[in-house]
Amino acid sequence: MELIKEIEIRYFRSFYKFRLKDLGDLSIIFGKNDSGKSNVVRALNLFFAGRPEHSHPFDFPIDFCEQRLSESEVADDVRKFLYVKVTFNTPSSYRKSLGATFSIKRQWTVSRGADYNEEISRHIPKQKHYLVTRLLNKIKFIYIPAIKDLSIFEMLLASIHETISESADFTKAIGDFSNQLQKMTSEMFKGLPEEVSSSTKIGAPTQLSQLFQTLDFETLANGELTPKSLTRQRGDGVKVRHIPELLNFISEKDKFDFHIWGFEEPENSLDFVASQSEASRMLALAKGDRVQVIMTTHSPSFYLLDDPSVAKYYVSKNSKGLSTPTQGKDLKEFDAQSALQDGFYLPAVAEAVKQVAEIEARAKQAEEAATNLAQELAEITTPVVLTEGRTDAKILLLAWEKRRGGTPPFQIRSCETGGEQAGSGNGGAGSLALRVKAIAADHPNTVVALFDRDPEGIAAYKLDKNFVEFDVVGHKAKRGMHGKSYAALLPAPDFRDDCAAYQNLPIEFLFRDEHLGKSVDGKRLALKGKKASTMVGTQKVEKPLDDVTHFKDVGNGKTDFAEVIVPSFDAEAFDAFDQVFSIIEGLIAFEAARVD
Incomplete structure (x- = not known):
């Protein structure tokens, strides 16, 4: 009120x-x-x-x-x-x-x-x-x-x-x-003379x-x-x-x-x-x-x-x-x-308590999501490739259809949980790392985590001491020491050497610039230019970097790009994905040989 x-x-x-x-x-x-x-x-x-x-x-x-x-x-x-x-x-x-x-x-x-x-x-x-x-x-x-x-x-x-x-x-x-x-005490004053009181009782x-x-x-x-x-x-x-x-x-x-x-x-x-x-x-x-x-x-x-x-x-x-x-x-x-x-100290303490509560809530949510995903994966009999987001999974599936045809011999899944229309807030490199680390030794199939080659993906790819790095088909990858879980970074094609050098290679950049700039029915992928910044005295000075792809970030339109624009590309546009599939197949083959 x-x-x-x-x-x-x-x-x-x-x-x-x-x-x-x-x-x-x-x-x-x-x-x-x-x-x-x-x-x-x-x-x-x-x-x-x-x-x-x-x-x-x-x-x-x-x-x-x-x-x-x-x-x-x-x-x-x-x-x-x-x-x-x-x-x-x-x-x-x-x-x-x-x-x-x-x-x-x-x-x-x-x-x-x-x-x-x-x-x-x-x-x-x-x-x-x-x-x-x-x-x-x-x-x-x-x-x-x-x-x-x-x-x-x-x-x-x-x-x-x-x-x-x-x-x-x-x-x-x-x-x-x-x-x-009054009933219980009626005899109390019975002996009083009338001139003192004719009636005395407890009121x-x-x-x-x-x-x-x-x-x-x-x-x-x-x-x-x-x-x-x-x-x-x-x-x-x-x-x-x-x-x-x-x-x-x-x-x-x-x-x-x-x-x-x-x-x-x-x-x-x-x-x-x-x-x-x-x-x-x-x-x-x-x-x-x-x-x-x-x-x-x-x-x-x-x-x-x-x-x-x-x-x-x-x-x-x-x-x-x-x-x-x-x-x-x-x-x-x-x-x-x-x-x-x-x-x-209350505001500072309160802010710290709030941050701890938020971290604990996110950790609990992530643990629940990892458990749910592990249950889902346990029901799949073929190997599974996990991506950071839903649009990554869609692009990867389209690339297989364009380059190899038919259905891939492995499941392609996003690490995001929830229905198809759920938001993308619970995906990303950190969630992907959490999920691949949750794969148990007795898991029924091989799971491969595919990270973007960007700062978040590279940091998440480090995983923990339970993963060791090794070579597979000429590329670096990691294997969980208990088996079943593997991880790899997106390989950089020759035309994206600069993206690799500047650690800026999301899955969309496996297409060439002419594909990234394509528009279908007015829909297109937005790329945002990065800025360099430095402090001059007490002032922050920013300057736009060169207008080149490796100095840009993927902005709005990721879903439209994956669902509307990418399907319009011919098979040649997907040639950079050959290396991706080579790594995935190499890891699956390595696990099969190890089990045998």
Whole structure:
């Protein structure tokens, strides 16, 4: 729920002129200790509850900004005041009367003390101010400080009483309790003389909110035989995990329509895994239609949440000790190194955690793809040639048909997984190397990996220590020491010596330039010229290289080239592929002889 759109704070504690814009369902405020991030939540508590913290009432001399105080001491015209201004996205049922958004500013002055002056958006006429008050009365703000001690649970239990006190079932239960208690104790005062009292009995409790504060929760973990007290016997991490669920119960059951949680450091006392789970849970609750969460954190688990419903703000202090926010586009361009200079490591740590998570995800995906491919290959009884991509496989198959005719005595497969229309993001030289290394010694057939002779292909062709290089039909190739798996680079024809020298020989360059430039039905292969670059002082200088094929990269149109243009070539255009097939056949023959 995005009820609060913007928060503007002036002269409160470490804030001089401070504003957070475009808050989300879940707004995450992060920064180093003592940066002032918690003052955002405390300012909201001042706005809604009239005090910045549960344990400390508003005290103007303490809560007034020191910078503003210094200015007021040297200049008579500098007024001593502070304010919190909240801009709301108007709920649909009020939008016709109050507009799409409206704001409320509550201002405190040194002379008024705890009393404040309230200003409502000018576009709302005074006769409609009652609607603003009515809406505010439907909003409940709950502040959870960084230290989650027993008093927080007492406060939440009192709120639970407030939530269920108007329930008919609860009222009946209290009545039954009182009646039963009176029956059981009816003899207690029977001996009193009538002049003292004609009837004395135990009455129904009237201060149930205080009674609720003394209650506790019993928890029973897996494997335990007896329940334990949540607040007195469980660790802080277990207690903290219960707080969002208590808040959610209150938000779902009470009389308020809208709920805002000001939550300081929900990750406190949680390990990494629990923090990850708590972040996901908090986001799920905030994306509902009754709750908005504004929180502070030091945890990458929260800072790394990637969802359109999340807004993030980095708070730091300037040279004057005043808190300033980095947000929006500025935060997207935020340099983690600048935070390190401030002594704040979360962005850098978060970036590292994100990169590790991405690497692990890619590795897991690659492992799954390799397993799936190995299962597919095990079902093939003939040798298999694996290429880096689908278009490579199509070109190779066309070349066999043009030069040899018929069906090749081996399968030609791409290392990409998925259906024919799947994207090409999981192919490439690295994936091809991973797949050929996954071929087991008991694999039923020979597998040959064919790498492009470019920097990526050459690097991937190195494979690992389990592969040894040897000569086959006048070319270098590699064999897995356990057999069955082989690898080779595309051989360079005489007319592509320069491509070999500059390590720029993809399979498309096995055709001559006149073929690469051919167009069919307006479709053609795009080649992009490379540039040479160097640093001159602090400036990067780039210069286009000569307009020759070995200084070009294959751009758009690979699929059209393989499916539309290549089939139009005559057999002579494929002559460079003879060497490719010679290597493949040589490797298959070598494996057959070795097995025999």
